[in-house]
Amino acid sequence: xxxxxxxxxxxxxxxxxxxxxxxxxxxxxxxxxxxxxxxxxxxxxxxxxxxxxxxxxxxxxxxxxxxxxxxxxxxxxxxxxxxxxxxxxxxxxxxxxxxxxxxxxxxxxxxxxxxxxxxxxxxxxxxxxxxxxxxxxxxxxxxxxxxxxxxxxxxxxxxxxxxxxxxxxxxxxxxxxxxxxxxxxxxxxxxxxx
Amino acid sequence: xxxxxxxxxxxxxxxxxxxxxxxxxxxxxxxxxxxxxxxxxxxxxxxxxxxxxxxxxxxxxxxxxxxxxxxxxxxxxxxxxxxxxxxxxxxxxxxxxxxxxxxxxxxxxxxxxxxxxxxxxxxxxxxxxxxxxxxxxxxxxxxxxxxxxxxxxxxxxxxxxxxxxxxxxxxxxxxxxxxxxxxxxxxxxxxxxxxxxxxxxxxxxxxxxxxxxxxxxxxxxxxxxxxxxxxxxxxxxxxxxxxxxxxxxxxxxxxxxxxxxxxxxxxxxxxxxxxxxxxxxxxxxxxxxxxxxxxxxxxxxxxxxxxxxxxxxxxxxxxxxxxxxxxxxxxxxxxxxxxxxxxxxxxxxxxxxxxxxxxxxxxxxxxxxxxxxxxxxxxxxxxxxxxxxxxxxxxxxxxxxxxxxxxxxxxxxx
Numbered sequence: 001x002x003x004x005x006x007x008x009x010x011x012x013x014x015x016x017x018x019x020x021x022x023x024x025x026x027x028x029x030x031x032x033x034x035x036x037x038x039x040x041x042x043x044x045x046x047x048x049x050x051x052x053x054x055x056x057x058x059x060x061x062x063x064x065x066x067x068x069x070x071x072x073x074x075x076x077x078x079x080x081x082x083x084x085x086x087x088x089x090x091x092x093x094x095x096x097x098x099x100x101x102x103x104x105x106x107x108x109x110x111x112x113x114x115x116x117x118x119x120x121x122x123x124x125x126x127x128x129x130x131x132x133x134x135x136x137x138x139x140x141x142x143x144x145x146x147x148x149x150x151x152x153x154x155x156x157x158x159x160x161x162x163x164x165x166x167x168x169x170x171x172x173x174x175x176x177x178x179x180x181x182x183x184x185x186x187x188x189x190x191x192x193x194x
Numbered sequence: 195x196x197x198x199x200x201x202x203x204x205x206x207x208x209x210x211x212x213x214x215x216x217x218x219x220x221x222x223x224x225x226x227x228x229x230x231x232x233x234x235x236x237x238x239x240x241x242x243x244x245x246x247x248x249x250x251x252x253x254x255x256x257x258x259x260x261x262x263x264x265x266x267x268x269x270x271x272x273x274x275x276x277x278x279x280x281x282x283x284x285x286x287x288x289x290x291x292x293x294x295x296x297x298x299x300x301x302x303x304x305x306x307x308x309x310x311x312x313x314x315x316x317x318x319x320x321x322x323x324x325x326x327x328x329x330x331x332x333x334x335x336x337x338x339x340x341x342x343x344x345x346x347x348x349x350x351x352x353x354x355x356x357x358x359x360x361x362x363x364x365x366x367x368x369x370x371x372x373x374x375x376x377x378x379x380x381x382x383x384x385x386x387x388x389x390x391x392x393x394x395x396x397x398x399x400x401x402x403x404x405x406x407x408x409x410x411x412x413x414x415x416x417x418x419x420x421x422x423x424x425x426x427x428x429x430x431x432x433x434x435x436x437x438x439x440x441x442x443x444x445x446x447x448x449x450x451x452x453x454x455x456x457x458x459x460x461x462x463x464x465x466x467x468x469x470x471x472x473x474x475x476x477x478x479x480x481x482x483x484x485x486x487x488x489x490x491x492x493x494x495x496x497x498x499x500x501x502x503x504x505x506x507x508x509x510x511x512x513x514x515x516x517x518x519x520x521x522x523x524x525x526x527x528x529x530x531x532x533x534x535x536x537x538x539x540x541x542x543x544x545x546x547x548x549x550x551x552x553x554x555x556x557x558x559x560x561x562x563x564x565x566x567x568x569x570x571x572x573x574x575x576x577x578x579x580x581x582x583x584x585x586x587x588x589x590x591x592x593x594x595x596x597x598x599x600x601x602x603x604x605x606x607x608x
Contacts, residue, residue, distance in 0.1 A: 095253045097217060113421065116429055117476040117500055118464050124307075125417055125433075128403045129387040130363045131301035132325065132353065139219055139247035140299045141279055144260045148278045148299060148309055150336065151241045151264075153227045153597060160547040160563035164587045165518065165525035167553060172494020172520030173460070173482050174453040175437040182446035184337040 027099075036081075040088065047077050096136055106137055124179065147180070216250035222602040227595060237270040245279070254285030258298070276336060278309065292316045303329045303351060305369045305383040305405055310334065310347065325353040333371070335445050343375040343445045349383075363389040370409075379443050382409035396422040407443065414439050419462075427468035435460040456485025472504040486521075494520035509534040523553035527561075541569040561587035577601040 036042065045052050049071050070077060078099060081092040100106050113119060113126070127134055134143075146157055155162065157180070162169075170177055225241040245260035260279040264271070281296030294314045301307045303314050314329035328350045335343040349369035356362040367385040372378050387403040402418040419433035437458045441451035450458070464478035479497035486492040496518035503511045514529045527549030535541050547563045567581030579599040586592060 093252065097249070097253060098251075112423075116431075117466055117474065117502065118431065118478060122431070122433075122464075125387075125401055125403050126389075127301050127307060128385070129365060129389045129401060130353075130355070131307070134301055139249065139256070139258055140281070140301075141219065141221075141245035141247040141258045141260045143299045143301065143307070144245060144278045144309075145221075145243075147307065148260070148336065149243050149262060151225055151239075151243075151262075153225050153239060153241065159516075159529055160545070160565065160583075160585070161527060161549040161561040161587070164561040164589070165523075165527075165549055165551040165553070167555075168520055168522040168525045168551060169494070169496070169518045170449070171453055171492075171522030172496060172518055173480065174450045174484070175435075175458055175460070175482075177449035178439065181449055182335060182337055182343065182444070183449060183452065184343070184446060186449060186452070188337070 036092075045071075047071060100137075109137075216248055216255075218246070218248045220244075220246040220602070222600075224598075224600045226598050229595065231270070235270060236268055237266055238268050239271065240265050240267065252285075252288075254288060254292075256283040257281070278336075281312070289322065290318055292318075297334075300329075303327055303349065303367075304331075304333070304347065305349070305367050305385045308333045309336070321357070323355055323357055325351075327351045327353075333445065345371045345373040345375070345445050347371045360391045360393050363387075373443065373445050376442075376444060376446055380409050381407050381443050383414070384408050396424050398422045407440070410440055410443060412438065412440055413457075429464075429466045431462070431464040433460075433462040435462075453486075454484045455487055458482060458484035474502045476500040492521050494518070507534070521554065523551060523557075525549055525551040527551075539571045543567050543569070557588050559588055561585070563587075575602055577603060 037044075037046075043052060044050075047070055049069055081089040082094060082098060084092070096109060097106075100109055116122075149156075158166075221244070223241075223243045225243075226238065228236065228238045231237050242263040242265075243260070244262075245258075247256070247258045249256040258279050258281050261275065261277045264274040266273075277297055279297055279299055281294060281298040283292060283294040285292045292315070294312060294316075297309070297311050299307065300310050300312060300314075302316075303312065304310060310331045310333045312329050312331035314327060314331075316325055316327040318325055330348045331346075333345045333347050337343065347369055349367060351365065351367040353363070353365045355364070365385070365387045367383075369381075369383045369385075371381040371383065373381070384406045385404065387401075389399065389401045391397065391399040399421045400418075401420065402416075404416040405414045406412065407414050413436065415435070415437050417433060417435040419431065421432075422430045424430065435458075437450065437460070438454075438456060439448045439450055441447055460480060460482045462478070462480040464476065466474065466476040468474045477497070477499050480495065482494040483491055484493075496516070498514055498516045500514045501512065505511065510533045512529075512531045516525075516527050516529070518525045527547065529545065529547045531543065531545040533541065533543040544566045545564070547561075549561045550559075551561070552558045563583065563585040565581055565583040567579055569577060569579045571577055577600070579597075579601070581597050581599075583595040583597070584593070585595075
């Protein structure tokens with residue numbers, strides 16, 4: 001326990017700065033202006049809600065202007081470069097985490113199938129087919145919480161009463177036990193080793 | 195050796211060497227219970243789980259760690275520690291080659307997710323649409339702190355995904371295993387899998403995954419099916435599976451082979467509908483059929499009806515009615531849960547699990563578990579949960595427990 005407390009205090013010693021939870025909180029306009037827009041000759045009106053006349057000397061308010069200062073939804077503006085495969089934008093970081101950094105913003109792009117009630121118990125086949133894409137948002141230390149960590153105080157992946165009727169389900173779907181356990185797990189209780 | 199401190203120092207040494215902006219996640223959870231065991235002695239098992247990850251802004255460097263400690267202050271059990279993850283991934287040649295090493299939980303290289311001490315290399319071609327990989331390692335399976343089952347493994351893989359809004363995913367892997375903990379039994383596993391969503395009506399997503407043991411000429415697993423979305427609030431999932439692992443292979447004898455002597459066939463169906471913005475209902479059923487002994491086959495079936503409801507007050511309710519049937523008996527039950535946030539700092543929850551079961555051991559009775567808990571957020575990062583649980587079942591007529599869980603959660607940019 002002393003060690004764990006020491007570890008926690010050690011972590012707290014990292015004076016980690018809070019940052020804006022809003023999506024635009026991490027957007028650096030000046031950096032984009034100097035290193036992206038000027039270099040690639042991208043005009044202000046490419047994103048903002050006004051037009052330049054053909055000679056580029058006069059600014060004209062967009063007749064379809066709304067209260068927004070942007071021409072398109074923010075998502076579309078960012079994704080135009082950050083999700084593009086066009087060679088011109090090849091240097092723009094493509095990982096979702098470039099902008100979606102906070103828990104709040106990561107949840108905004110949570111895939112539809114993750115919302116399904118059964119997702120927790122049926123995601124294995126998706127992970128087998130495209131495991132790489134899990135790592136776009138998740139870190140492997142998140143998987144281990146359910147898949148690896150074991151304790152005998154509470155069951156994390158089974159309902160409370162499962163222990164008393166698991167023999168019924170194990171005889172109905174014996175392959176499901178193999179996903180996490182081997183014979184040792186059965187022997188520990190049934191042959192009184194634990 | 196001061197094991198946890200060593201890991202901690204190692205983790206942060208990596209971090210300081212590569213001190214860059216990035217995303218950092220850390221979680222520490224302490225679990226403690228005080229109970230009287232069957233020898234009438236008081237014991238107080240205490241677990242500490244610590245995990246941390248860092249990935250830099252460019253996402254070309256990542257480290258992960260997760261370890262646990264176990265102690266019993268009453269002296270009824272010896273102290274133990276286990277390292278689940280301590281790995282690093284680094285992009286040696288940007289957009290072309292990445293290596294990963296250390297103890298990892300792998301969902302990319304190995305056939306099926308596994309805990310493995312790994313050294314792997316991955317190569318990207320065609321704008322990362324094609325990925326080639328190779329690895330060597332030792333797969334570990336932790337069933338209790340006293341057992342450490344392992345296999346020596348090595349393999350290669352190739353993945354492809356198309357570059358469109360409904361991408362086709364294809365993956366093939368080959369893995370050779372020598373199961374050291376199981377008399378050096380050999381397996382050559384070959385996996386093929388794919389997924390393809392289609393645009394248009396119902397937006398079906400087809401998926402298939404197969405694993406064969408070519409060394410032992412056995413089809414271990416074949417699962418296929420599709421998901422459909424008839425409307426934006428309706429979802430349906432259909433899956434078929436055949437499964438058959440040999441009793442003498444695997445890191446240890448598979449549990450499947452304790453019950454079955456031949457192939458299993460399974461069909462599953464699930465339907466889910468968001469009936470209102472605050473209520474979601476779901477219905478799922480499964481049917482399994484497998485070879486019990488000789489030519490005698492047996493079956494299992496079951497299902498769940500689940501509802502989730504969000505009240506205007508912010509209280510969340512969920513209810514699951516479940517049923518399972520096999521030659522082992524039948525079980526029917528109901529799980530009810532509620533969770534409410536009384537303030538930004540306080541949450542309360544309660545749950546009931548009531549089951550009636552009849553088993554081949556002639557045991558006919560019910561099991562009841564009720565739990566109530568209070569979660570208090572301490573500052574920005576700490577979460578303390580205190581809960582009390584009462585249960586009654588065929589093992590203990592009355593069983594009372596209390597659990598304290600202290601969690602430190604950090605998900606931040608550094």
